[in-house]
Amino acid sequence: MPPGRGRKKIEFERADRLKKLPPYLFVEIDRKKRLAQKRGMDLVDLGIGDPDLPTPARIVEKLRREALRLENHRYPSARKLEEFSAAAARWFGRRYGVKVNPATQVLPVIGTKEGLGHFPLAFVNPGDVVLIPDPAYPVYHSATVLAGGVSKRLPLREEDGFLPDLDRVDKRTRARARILFLNYPNNPTAAVADRAFYRSAVEFALENRIILVNDAAYAEIAYDGFKCPSLLQERGAFEVAVEFHSLSKTYNMCGWRVGFAVGNADLIAGLAKLKSNIDSDVFGAVLGAATTALRTGGPHLKKTLRIYEERRDILVGGLREMGWDVRSPEATFYIWLRVPGGQGSVRFASDLIRSAGVVTAPGVGFGEMGEGYIRMSLTCGTGKIRQAVRRLKKAGSRLKS
Numbered sequence: 001m002p003p004g005r006g007r008k009k010i011e012f013e014r015a016d017r018l019k020k021l022p023p024y025l026f027v028e029i030d031r032k033k034r035l036a037q038k039r040g041m042d043l044v045d046l047g048i049g050d051p052d053l054p055t056p057a058r059i060v061e062k063l064r065r066e067a068l069r070l071e072n073h074r075y076p077s078a079r080k081l082e083e084f085s086a087a088a089a090r091w092f093g094r095r096y097g098v099k100v101n102p103a104t105q106v107l108p109v110i111g112t113k114e115g116l117g118h119f120p121l122a123f124v125n126p127g128d129v130v131l132i133p134d135p136a137y138p139v140y141h142s143a144t145v146l147a148g149g150v151s152k153r154l155p156l157r158e159e160d161g162f163l164p165d166l167d168r169v170d171k172r173t174r175a176r177a178r179i180l181f182l183n184y185p186n187n188p189t190a191a192v193a194d195r196a197f198y199r200s201a202v203e204f205a206l207e208n209r210i211i212l213v214n215d216a217a218y219a220e221i222a223y224d225g226f227k228c229p230s231l232l233q234e235r236g237a238f239e240v241a242v243e244f245h246s247l248s249k250t251y252n253m254c255g256w257r258v259g260f261a262v263g264n265a266d267l268i269a270g271l272a273k274l275k276s277n278i279d280s281d282v283f284g285a286v287l288g289a290a291t292t293a294l295r296t297g298g299p300h301l302k303k304t305l306r307i308y309e310e311r312r313d314i315l316v317g318g319l320r321e322m323g324w325d326v327r328s329p330e331a332t333f334y335i336w337l338r339v340p341g342g343q344g345s346v347r348f349a350s351d352l353i354r355s356a357g358v359v360t361a362p363g364v365g366f367g368e369m370g371e372g373y374i375r376m377s378l379t380c381g382t383g384k385i386r387q388a389v390r391r392l393k394k395a396g397s398r399l400k401s
């Protein structure tokens with residue numbers, strides 16, 4: 001029968017696991033943003049966390065040369081993967097003073113989102129509990145749901161420095177938990193973890209036989225000379241933990257899709273087995289350019305950090321002048337702000353669009369504990385940030401009412 005005529009449209013029902021995924025929580029803000037743009041409003045967008053700066057020219061040039069090589073037109077070669085893992089292991093050793101075996105303790109991923117998104121499929125059985133911070137980057141929960149697991153939220157409270165209180169996890173939950181996800185430096189709160197916290201998290205994981213995953217996508221985005229520690233620097237960490245590192249923010253390579261997992265060899269092997277059934281690794285030319293980034297990207301990163309520092313100081317300074325009690329972030333390119341007057345975060349973010357033309361991310365989009373906060377990002381130029389401050393100041397009295 002020819003398609004279409006006389007036949008009812010076939011409805012393809014989605015799998016139950018897909019239906020269980022939470023709705024996209026920034027819908028309302030996106031709608032307000034589009035509406036304002038339609039009305040001809042010129043918006044300053046501090047809502048998204050996608051670096052605006054270009055990838056260093058040397059890395060782009062390496063990609064251009066790699067793209068011309070026949071080897072890279074085929075499936076990624078073992079040689080390219082090994083070279084990348086070796087560069088990642090050397091980078092990790094230089095950066096944290098921790099020696100890792102590139103063959104067994106490092107795995108390239110197609111961006112940390114891919115690695116984190118697939119990890120629970122390799123280690124979570126239906127009904128297993130996964131401990132997830134709240135607020136959080138949404139992938140930990142989605143990945144848990146897709147693996148048939150059950151998320152248990154660990155609140156991140158301002159008074160605890162946005163670190164989860166692991167002592168509060170009850171016995172039953174500890175017994176059922178398979179994974180504890182951490183993310184430091186943290187999106188959205190911009191909090192950093194110190195070595196004492198990592199030590200207690202490793203002890204918790206060892207004691208309860210739980211896998212520890214630290215999403216370190218922002219590990220290199222830190223200011224005033226501060227260097228974030230790695231979870232893997234703690235004694236016993238290699239028995240229970242993996243850490244995910246990304247090139248996206250460090251070298252302004254979000255679009256390139258490349259990062260790596262590093263840590264316990266069995267966890268790395270499990271994720272590698274899962275991935276080998278789903279994808280065929282990172283494009284060889286990207287691997288080649290990413291290898292160059294890990295080997296030579298240090299000086300460029302310093303410049304990037306100075307740029308973010310300047311933006312941070314303008315925005316934090318401006319907000320403080322307006323009387324907002326703002327913590328200046330030590331790391332990440334986010335500012336996590338308490339909404340004045342106890343208003344809802346979606347309502348407040350909508351008001352900022354309407355009255356100041358400034359887009360922010362409402363905290364509740366990152367989880368219930370994010371309610372009462374908004375997130376601003378430093379991923380636009382100083383001109384735009386100054387403009388945002390001027391507009392917020394102008395709208396200030398209206399916002400506080």
Ligand code: PMP
Pocket residue numbers: 049110111112113114137183186187215217245246247248254257258259
């Ligand atoms: N983790 C966090 C906390 C993030 O905010 C993001 C991206 N915004 C990612 C991981 C994903 O990064 P990648 O580009 O490496 O997939």
